Amino acid sequence: MTSTQQGRSGGWIYAACVLAIGLLLSLAELQHYLARGGQHAWEPFLWELSSVLMTGLLGPLIYRWHVAGLNRPGWLRLWARHLLGAAAYMLAHVGGMFGLRYAVYALAGLDYRPGSAAEILAYEAGKDLVSYALIVAICHGLHMMAAMRRREQELLQLRAELAEAQLTRLTEQIQPHFLFNTLNLISSVMFEDVARADRILCDLAVLLRQALTAQQSPRHTLAQELSLVEPYLNIMQARFGERLSVQIEASEDARRCLLPALLLIAPVENAITHDVAQSSGPVRVSVSAVVQAGALLLSVKNSGVAPQRDQRDGAVGMANTRARLLSLYGERAQLMLTADPSGGSCLSLRLPAELA
Secondary structure, X not given: OOHHHHHHHHHHHHHHHXXXXXXXXXXXXXXXXXHOOOOXXXXXXXXXXXXXXXXXXXXXXXXXXXXXXXXXXXXXXXXXXHXXXXXXXXXXXXXXXXXXXXXXXXXXXXXXXXXXXXXHHHHHHHHHHHHHHHHHHHHHHHHHHHHHHHHHHHHHHHHHHHHHHHHHHHHHHHHHHHHHHHHHHHHXXXXXXXXXXXXHHHHHHHHHHHHHHXXXXXXXXXXXXXXXXXXHHHHHHHHHHHHEEEEEEEOHHHHOEEEEOOOOHHHHHHHHHHHHOOOOOOEEXXXXXXXXXXEEEEEEEEOOOOOOHHHHHHOHHHHXXXXXXXXXXXXXXXXXXXXXXXXXXXXXXXXXXXXX
């Protein structure tokens, strides 16, 4: 809902409240009027509705008058301002209310004699001062509520900006981490097998291009994330040869889901650098993704070495992954790294399934 629509909606609600108060007061006055032998049932409605109508019309002006006074320092200045406002309210309220009554009575062909101007002001002054004070109190409460709502919105905006800045910083930390390791791998094979080094460089070019694309937004789809993971795994396979086999399985629904950019790079890198490098036998690394019960379930498994405590809690990639998930999703995201009894480890991620 836009601010204009909210303003119109609030205006209609205010008018409905004013009308409801006027009708309730009119019905209460009607009982006394009939008990006194009144002949025109519409008179109590005219008396009460004319008073409430003028109060309703003057209410927004009093609100602006009060808020403008709050912007100027000094309680004495504010009190003087409201004394002037109370006098103006009384004159406007009495003048408008009795002007309406005289006009209606004239149209009905009836004589209306409420008394002299001095008598009317003396009778209405006390009630109008109480009404003005009550209206000012309500206006002050509404102003405080509006100010609190603005502060809450500003706080939410600041939190969102802080989270975005944190995500940008964490992403910048992750990118050099795996890129430098990849360059080290290339340097280790370039003098042994030129053809293999050339293939690794081609995959690295794809990887860099995708990484630059990922910088444009803190989040992208799983399909875009896999376009980063696949060339990285190709580089690792070229490095380790038959010692490493990979498998990627992701449903179509999962591929359309949004997730933080470069989220899977750190887990995949840990599975390879800490497991393949430390295992003398063949290692299988698999990445899977499915959508179940409104959640995106991701897993990175390896059949090599089980995770060690220092690797689980101290690795830069894993620490950044936890921090990014906390910034974006809070407690709605879950991350778990477990050891497989048969060997290897499994990193499980659970995120809210948000389609692009």
